[in-house]
Amino acid sequence: MSEKIMSFFASVEQNFNQAAPFTGQPSGLLEQIRVCNSVFRMNFPVKIGDEVRVIEAYRVQHSHHRLPTKGGIRYSNHVNQDEVMALAALMTYKCAIVNVPFGGAKGGVKINPWEFTPDQLERITRRYTFELIKHNMIGPSIDVPAPDYGTGAREMAWIYDTYRAFKGNDIDAAGCVTGKPVHQNGVNGREEATGRGVYYGIRECLNQADDMKKLGLTPGTEGKTMIIQGLGNVGSFTGTISQDEGGIKIIGVGEVEGAIYKPSGIDIHDLLRFRKETGSILNYPGATNIPREQRDSILEYECDILVPAALESVITRENADRIKAKVIAEAANGPVSAPGGEILVKKGVFIIPDMFLNAGGVTVSYFEWLKNLSHMHFGRMEKRFNQNQFQNLVELIENITGKPVNEKERALIVRGADEIDLVRSGLEETMVTAYHEIRDVMMAHPDIHDMRTAAFVAAINKISNDYMSLGIWP
Numbered sequence: 058m059s060e061k062i063m064s065f066f067a068s069v070e071q072n073f074n075q076a077a078p079f080t081g082q083p084s085g086l087l088e089q090i091r092v093c094n095s096v097f098r099m100n101f102p103v104k105i106g107d108e109v110r111v112i113e114a115y116r117v118q119h120s121h122h123r124l125p126t127k128g129g130i131r132y133s134n135h136v137n138q139d140e141v142m143a144l145a146a147l148m149t150y151k152c153a154i155v156n157v158p159f160g161g162a163k164g165g166v167k168i169n170p171w172e173f174t175p176d177q178l179e180r181i182t183r184r185y186t187f188e189l190i191k192h193n194m195i196g197p198s199i200d201v202p203a204p205d206y207g208t209g210a211r212e213m214a215w216i217y218d219t220y221r222a223f224k225g226n227d228i229d230a231a232g233c234v235t236g237k238p239v240h241q242n243g244v245n246g247r248e249e250a251t252g253r254g255v256y257y258g259i260r261e262c263l264n265q266a267d268d269m270k271k272l273g274l275t276p277g278t279e280g281k282t283m284i285i286q287g288l289g290n291v292g293s294f295t296g297t298i299s300q301d302e303g304g305i306k307i308i309g310v311g312e313v314e315g316a317i318y319k320p321s322g323i324d325i326h327d328l329l330r331f332r333k334e335t336g337s338i339l340n341y342p343g344a345t346n347i348p349r350e351q352r353d354s355i356l357e358y359e360c361d362i363l364v365p366a367a368l369e370s371v372i373t374r375e376n377a378d379r380i381k382a383k384v385i386a387e388a389a390n391g392p393v394s395a396p397g398g399e400i401l402v403k404k405g406v407f408i409i410p411d412m413f414l415n416a417g418g419v420t421v422s423y424f425e426w427l428k429n430l431s432h433m434h435f436g437r438m439e440k441r442f443n444q445n446q447f448q449n450l451v452e453l454i455e456n457i458t459g460k461p462v463n464e465k466e467r468a469l470i471v472r473g474a475d476e477i478d479l480v481r482s483g484l485e486e487t488m489v490t491a492y493h494e495i496r497d498v499m500m501a502h503p504d505i506h507d508m509r510t511a512a513f514v515a516a517i518n519k520i521s522n523d524y525m526s527l528g529i530w531p
């Protein structure tokens with residue numbers, strides 16, 4: 058167990074301990090919430106080429122206060138027990154914050170996925186799933202994995218297929234894993250979900266006139282400047298949606314090959330196309346290049362919103378003093394270290410914490426699980442009924458006014474919601490509601506000065522209520 062990884066779990070505990078006194082919950086209950094309920098470590102053999110490789114893997118179920126437990130599976134060489142425990146704990150709090158009725162879990166397989174062929178990865182994934190089935194650690198009402206670093210829809214499809222092969226009688230088998238391809242019992246909108254949720258969280262933050270006044274900002278998203286680190290799944294969707302729906306101007310982007318800065322604004326769709334064509338964001342027309350060795354300096358440029366969407370611990374006590382952003386939107390998991398965060402909060406920077414802000418993925422995973430259990434896609438029952446109702450309404454308006462509604466307006470009004478519309482609307486509702494639940498905690502406790510502590514307080518109280526219903530706490 059390395060010191061670095063110990064510190065990740067310890068840092069989650071530190072945040073928990075900082076928030077715990079504000080909850081007033083009994084110490085035994087707090088201890089029960091803090092600990093990991095089950096830690097399963099496994100080693101299994103897989104034939105790779107002419108050799109047999111023994112693979113180390115984990116599944117941690119942090120809290121059973123709600124079932125099933127839920128959390129991604131990470132494929133990385135850095136996977137170890139403490140990292141998986143920390144990530145599982147964060148899942149518990151994340152689900153509570155966005156009112157997704159799951160306990161927290163996480164899985165990890167200690168491999169570098171880019172070293173293996175798809176065929177070998179399939180064997181590893183299926184064998185890992187078999188171990189989970191054998192130990193009753195997967196199932197739609199037990200524990201439901203999802204993608205994480207190094208895994209995606211392809212791996213989830215293999216997990217589903219393996220589960221189905223062993224549990225053919227389980228009518229809800231499709232709900233054993235989420236993040237599946239849309240055509241294999243997945244849900245529309247899952248791919249963009251985290252980035253879209255990040256945008257909704259940022260928008261809600263910027264809409265609070267009182268909070269913005271303290272930061273010297275006008276309320277609203279329009280014309281605000283943003284810098285993004287990491288143009289992967291989360292960073293690219295955060296960028297495109299912030300630009301298209303919020304009128305936010307992206308002025309800087311950091312990636313592995315370097316960073317670019319363009320104060321007049323970067324069209325993020327065009328940049329994504331440019332990177333696909335040239336293999337790099339560098340030399341984007343009109344932008345200043347920042348070479349690879351200094352790429353992290355993009356975090357220190359002046360902007361309204363800084364979005365770290367790549368790695369953990371990119372803002373620490375080393376560079377926190379030089380950060381000029383007014384709002385830091387933690388799209389990645391753990392981008393701001395605890396000491397770095399303390400410096401930023403003292404400086405008056407507003408940090409929207411990861412536990413809330415990147416919860417869009419698990420929220421839409423919840424919708425996928427519900428879709429799987431209902432055996433029906435969203436909108437099937439009501440879409441046509443709504444269309445007919447709206448059509449009647451348009452005709453009524455035409456009869457009353459004596460004027461025809463033009464075709465464009467008619468098409469806009471009579472459209473019934475598709476699955477993607479319902480998923481987006483459910484995600485928006487979830488993020489906005491959760492934002493205000495956390496903000497209410499901040500308002501109620503003058504001694505809480507940061508949104509992360511408030512988010513922990515909100516989460517601990519909700520989980521406590523669930524445990525209280527068991528009737529064993531006074």
Ligand code: NAD
Nearest residue numbers: 251287288289290291311312313366367388389390415418
């Ligand atoms: P990803 O692999 O798709 O994207 C990460 C991007 O960061 C890549 O484009 C990579 O090239 C870039 N990058 C790596 N090192 C960098 C560096 N030093 N400087 C600049 N860019 C760098 O991963 P993702 O799914 O977008 O996840 C990003 C973060 O968001 C992670 O912390 C992840 O745990 C978190 N997260 C992701 C999801 C999700 O649904 N994908 C959900 C919750 C949290």
